[in-house]
Amino acid sequence: MTDADAPQLRAEALEALLIEKGLLTSDLVDKVITRYSERVGPMNGAKLVARAWREPEFRKALLEDATSVVTEYGFEGGEVQKLVVVENTPEVHNAVVCTLCSCYPWAVLGLPPRWYKDPAYRSRIVSEPREVLREMGVSLREEMEVRVWDSSAEVRYMVLPMPPEGSENLSLEELQSLVTRDSMIGVETL
Amino acid sequence: MDGIHDLGGKPGYGRVDRTGEDEVFHKRWEASVFVMNGVGKAAGGWYHTDQFRHAVERIDAQAYLKHGYYGRWLGGIETLLVEAGIVTSEEIEKELLARGGSLDDLVAARPSNKPEPLGPNPSKDGARRDLPNSPAFVAGDMVRTAGQPVPGHTRLPAYARDKTGQVICHHGGWVFPDTAAHGQGEQPKHLYTVRFSSETLWNKPGFSVSLDLFEPYLSPEVNND
Numbered sequence A: 001m002t003d004a005d006a007p008q009l010r011a012e013a014l015e016a017l018l019i020e021k022g023l024l025t026s027d028l029v030d031k032v033i034t035r036y037s038e039r040v041g042p043m044n045g046a047k048l049v050a051r052a053w054r055e056p057e058f059r060k061a062l063l064e065d066a067t068s069v070v071t072e073y074g075f076e077g078g079e080v081q082k083l084v085v086v087e088n089t090p091e092v093h094n095a096v097v098c099t100l101c102s103c104y105p106w107a108v109l110g111l112p113p114r115w116y117k118d119p120a121y122r123s124r125i126v127s128e129p130r131e132v133l134r135e136m137g138v139s140l141r142e143e144m145e146v147r148v149w150d151s152s153a154e155v156r157y158m159v160l161p162m163p164p165e166g167s168e169n170l171s172l173e174e175l176q177s178l179v180t181r182d183s184m185i186g187v188e189t190l
Numbered sequence B: 001m002d003g004i005h006d007l008g009g010k011p012g013y014g015r016v017d018r019t020g021e022d023e024v025f026h027k028r029w030e031a032s033v034f035v036m037n038g039v040g041k042a043a044g045g046w047y048h049t050d051q052f053r054h055a056v057e058r059i060d061a062q063a064y065l066k067h068g069y070y071g072r073w074l075g076g077i078e079t080l081l082v083e084a085g086i087v088t089s090e091e092i093e094k095e096l097l098a099r100g101g102s103l104d105d106l107v108a109a110r111p112s113n114k115p116e117p118l119g120p121n122p123s124k125d126g127a128r129r130d131l132p133n134s135p136a137f138v139a140g141d142m143v144r145t146a147g148q149p150v151p152g153h154t155r156l157p158a159y160a161r162d163k164t165g166q167v168i169c170h171h172g173g174w175v176f177p178d179t180a181a182h183g184q185g186e187q188p189k190h191l192y193t194v195r196f197s198s199e200t201l202w203n204k205p206g207f208s209v210s211l212d213l214f215e216p217y218l219s220p221e222v223n224n225d
Helices: A008-020 A026-039 A042-054 A056-064 A066-073 A119-124 A129-135 A172-178 A181-185 B028-043 B049-058 B061-066 B068-083 B089-098 B198-202
Strands: A082-087 A092-097 A145-150 A155-160 B142-145 B164-174 B189-197 B207-214 B218-220
Touching: A008 B028, A008 B068, A008 B089, A026 B028, A042 A056, A042 A066, A042 A155, A042 A172, A042 A181, A056 A066, A056 A082, A056 A155, A066 A082, A082 A092, A082 A145, A092 A129, A092 A155, A119 A129, A129 A145, A155 A181, B028 B049, B028 B068, B049 B068, B061 B068, B068 B089, B142 B189, B164 B207, B189 B198, B198 B207
Parallel strands: A082 A155, A092 A145, A145 B207
Antiparallel strands: B142 B164, B142 B218, B164 B189, B189 B207
């Protein structure tokens, strides 16, 4: 297990020095917490997914050029200079990773969950994706094609999951509420 | 560089642990580290994105595994701020002791005595750049990745070295991290998504892995059949 709070005092020491030198203010930290807790998160990606389920033209635009779509929406958060949306189908399942660091499309999914940044997921999803997905609760038929996307440059990836069964008559808002962060990383099916 | 960060396919890290997965910041200090990186890059202009990623690769390998994501970031930020002369290690230690910390604790930062130059400032925001030259490859081409490790920063993971894959997409020109991380300028290159079969990568069936790779990592695959 990692000792996640080992660097806490050193971080606070460096923060105090930067504040003392006039390079940082404490309220900036509070603003960032608010921004990434309340305004930037998977609820933005969920808007795109729900609309893609409902509107074939939008789905097509999202799969062809997600960067333009997300630019139009104007979500905060960054990390979508080039966004590629990959589609799950009955034949193909997609999953996203960054093995070298922890690249992730912040503007549509928020900041990544801890497991996405930890060595277990980063090391294994590219070499034994079916096993990792099974452990995380996704069982795939043997004949399904699995595609893993390792975000090794500035391109960011998001999965368009398949809609859950029985969701055909739901409103757009109801559909949005069904879309999870994990389904857009590709480690959950709905 | 073949560092601890290059995790793809490395054995021994066990099952995915979902503890704390719904906390955006686990503690306030993590948000503080997030903000300090913004200050170092944008507000202060003391380093660029690729230099930051490389600084995280250069931190103490044990700390890389033990200190978590924001601990790694802290190691990278401290490394670069000390190298840039914004703070000194002595100032940090003094402040740490004043807070009841110990100098015996594992420190992630590894500032160099002879830091590399910052290099030219980015020519514009983001990393996309127009290129005058045409791409060497088009979708459908078979390519082979470079086979040798490099000592500095690179975005070709070790598991995808010396492998044959198929170009599935061209993404235009982008800042080349291998030079930008070392103060050698943007030197933009064509970027491609290249798909590799699991047979090629791991000698087992059933899946593919696609990576985004810069043109200098790739050469045309010679078909001897």
